[in-house]
Amino acid sequence: MPGAELGGKRLDFVQLIVSGLANGCVYGLIALGFVMIYKATEAVNFAQGDFMMLGAFFCLGFTNADFMGLNFWLAVPLAMIFMGILGYVFDWGVLRHMSGQSQTSIVILTIAVGFILRFVAGTVWSHEPVSLETPFAGVNLDFGGVVLGVNELLIIVVTIILTVALFVFFSRTKLGIAMQAASQNQLAAYYMGVPVKRIQSLVWALSGVVAAVAGILFASKGAIDPSSGLLGIKAFAAAAIGGFGSLPGALVGGLIIGLIEPLAARFAPDGFAGVARIAPYAILIIVLIFRPGGLFSQTQKKKV
Amino acid sequence: MTDKNSPVLRVDNLESYYGPIMAIRGVSLEVREGQIVTVLGANGAGKTTLLKTISGVMDPEKGTVVLENEQIQGEEPDRIVNRGMVHVPEGREIFPLLTVAENIAMGAYTRSDQQDINRDTEMVYSYFPILKERMSQAAGTLSGGQQQMLAIGRGLMASPRIMLLDEPSLGLSPLLTEEIFAIIRRLNEEQKVTMMLVEQNAAVALGVADYGYVMELGRIVMADDAATLAASKDVQEFYLGISQDENQRGQRRWKQRKTWR
Numbered sequence: 001m002p003g004a005e006l007g008g009k010r011l012d013f014v015q016l017i018v019s020g021l022a023n024g025c026v027y028g029l030i031a032l033g034f035v036m037i038y039k040a041t042e043a044v045n046f047a048q049g050d051f052m053m054l055g056a057f058f059c060l061g062f063t064n065a066d067f068m069g070l071n072f073w074l075a076v077p078l079a080m081i082f083m084g085i086l087g088y089v090f091d092w093g094v095l096r097h098m099s100g101q102s103q104t105s106i107v108i109l110t111i112a113v114g115f116i117l118r119f120v121a122g123t124v125w126s127h128e129p130v131s132l133e134t135p136f137a138g139v140n141l142d143f144g145g146v147v148l149g150v151n152e153l154l155i156i157v158v159t160i161i162l163t164v165a166l167f168v169f170f171s172r173t174k175l176g177i178a179m180q181a182a183s184q185n186q187l188a189a190y191y192m193g194v195p196v197k198r199i200q201s202l203v204w205a206l207s208g209v210v211a212a213v214a215g216i217l218f219a220s221k222g223a224i225d226p227s228s229g230l231l232g233i234k235a236f237a238a239a240a241i242g243g244f245g246s247l248p249g250a251l252v253g254g255l256i257i258g259l260i261e262p263l264a265a266r267f268a269p270d271g272f273a274g275v276a277r278i279a280p281y282a283i284l285i286i287v288l289i290f291r292p293g294g295l296f297s298q299t300q301k302k303k304v
Numbered sequence: 305m306t307d308k309n310s311p312v313l314r315v316d317n318l319e320s321y322y323g324p325i326m327a328i329r330g331v332s333l334e335v336r337e338g339q340i341v342t343v344l345g346a347n348g349a350g351k352t353t354l355l356k357t358i359s360g361v362m363d364p365e366k367g368t369v370v371l372e373n374e375q376i377q378g379e380e381p382d383r384i385v386n387r388g389m390v391h392v393p394e395g396r397e398i399f400p401l402l403t404v405a406e407n408i409a410m411g412a413y414t415r416s417d418q419q420d421i422n423r424d425t426e427m428v429y430s431y432f433p434i435l436k437e438r439m440s441q442a443a444g445t446l447s448g449g450q451q452q453m454l455a456i457g458r459g460l461m462a463s464p465r466i467m468l469l470d471e472p473s474l475g476l477s478p479l480l481t482e483e484i485f486a487i488i489r490r491l492n493e494e495q496k497v498t499m500m501l502v503e504q505n506a507a508v509a510l511g512v513a514d515y516g517y518v519m520e521l522g523r524i525v526m527a528d529d530a531a532t533l534a535a536s537k538d539v540q541e542f543y544l545g546i547s548q549d550e551n552q553r554g555q556r557r558w559k560q561r562k563t564w565r
């Protein structure tokens with residue numbers, strides 16, 4: 001029956017979109033981490049994807065029966081706290097001593113840190129893919145024939161909540177506004193008595209927490225292994241699409257990439273299924289050609 | 305509490321470097337309670353470097369900075385702001401994407417006494433009504449004069465005992481400069497803010513100051529009451545009454561003639 005098949009296709013399409021959005025949320029959250037650190041410190045953290053991977057492994061290490069077997073809802077905040085501390089300590093203990101070094105050496109340092117984190121995660125937890133044991137694993141909801149995984153819906157809901165929370169933090173709290181101030185004009189922030197270095201370490205802590213959330217969400221959808229963090233490259237593309245200086249841009253860039261992947265796979269002509277893999281980068285190039293500053297580029301030049 | 309005999313700020317034999325370049329060569333000066341003290345000097349004399357070293361943005365190689373009887377040289381700026389000294393930097397340096405109100409709130413970053421902060425916010429808006437009108441506008445969209453007002457207002461929010469002002473007239477029309485200096489004088493008289501004012505525009509600075517120093521190539525070369533300085537032949541010849549385009553030539557001659565040494 002052609003009608004039923006058409007209806008089936010539409011349901012299938014909804015599932016495709018939801019799953020793409022869920023992936024996009026994870027990319028977007030990693031991109032958010034990139035952009036926060038870039039805005040605050042001018043450094044590009046190429047280990048942001050590995051931070052995400054590590055956050056997932058922390059949670060997994062706390063909650064999986066093979067490891068510590070703690071309650072999942074306890075493991076989540078613990079993983080967030082651990083990643084926050086790691087972000088803070090990395091900036092305070094390592095990067096602060098490199099101030100005055102070129103951006104290139106800091107970028108290379110973060111790449112090296114990524115390798116180290118992959119090695120550490122493999123050694124401490126597992127070199128093989130492991131799945132995160134969540135209370136909602138494999139639970140689906142049926143919306144009149146559209147079957148959606150709870151994990152995917154949760155990813156979208158949690159991302160929305162986190163985005164709103166971050167928005168309120170950056171626009172309403174003294175610390176959040178000080179973070180913005182320090183990123184717009186570091187010198188002026190110094191003059192006003194804002195402890196710029198501590199603020200920067202706190203931004204690293206915050207991006208560690210966001211990375212942990214992204215990692216837990218990512219792992220709730222499937223397995224995680226030490227090289228999962230390499231999807232940080234896609235998040236990097238997402239950040240660039242968004243303009244690399246814009247937090248909303250990072251999220252939108254993530255969603256664009258999340259959606260384009262399954263859509264490209266679905267609608268690619270026969271024999272070109274691999275196009276899905278290059279689609280994020282093709283989009284990146286198109287955006288950068290037509291809007292070199294990214295979709296959400298800010299016109300104000302930043303002072304350092 | 306205020307000992308009229310001990311200065312709010314005393315700088316002794318201060319030396320500061322940019323790498324191998326010595327920008328401040330043994331500067332000593334004093335600012336007393338309630339005074340406006342000006343430091344005059346041509347472009348490149350070292351005025352900004354002096355203020356940065358005093359406010360802790362740069363560390364001195366030698367010498368002492370004493371704020372209310374305590375040595376503060378080399379301390380971090382946030383400590384120094386907390387101690388009651390605020391630096392309104394050259395070129396405004398506002399936070400361009402934050403609103404005017406957020407910029408002003410950032411001036412009070414080191415404080416937590418919310419009631420007093422609210423009172424001081426109202427005080428700032430009473431001196432600069434235009435800022436209140438524009439409070440929810442991004443600061444980067446303000447005009448140069450308004451940005452200067454914002455920088456001063458933001459500095460006031462630290463509730464300073466002493467305010468360091470770096471060339472508030474820079475890039476402003478004579479009319480706006482007059483307006484801003486009138487407010488600086490009122491703040492000094494009505495709010496009792498002690499000020500150290502660095503300027504190239506000697507006429508307007510000597511107009512509000514009680515005492516003045518003249519700086520050249522990192523050294524203090526003259527020091528006297530503002531009125532005496534304004535009447536001195538050298539200051540008159542090289543700093544007062546010369547038009548902008550003669551300025552460069554005037555500075556060269558100034559260097560050749562050092563009659564006070």
Ligand SMILES: Nc1ncnc2c1ncn2[C@@H]1O[C@H](COP(=O)(O)OP(=O)(O)O)[C@@H](O)[C@H]1O
Pocket residue numbers: 322325327345346347348349350351352353354
């Ligand atoms: N960041 C810097 N690096 C190297 N030299 C500098 C720097 N800033 C200023 N200088 C030099 O220090 C001297 C004093 O500069 P500055 O304090 O800015 O003078 P002023 O504020 O009186 O115009 C000048 O010779 C200037 O070239």
Ligand SMILES: [Mg+2]
Pocket residue numbers: 351352353394471
């Ligand atoms: Mg200067």
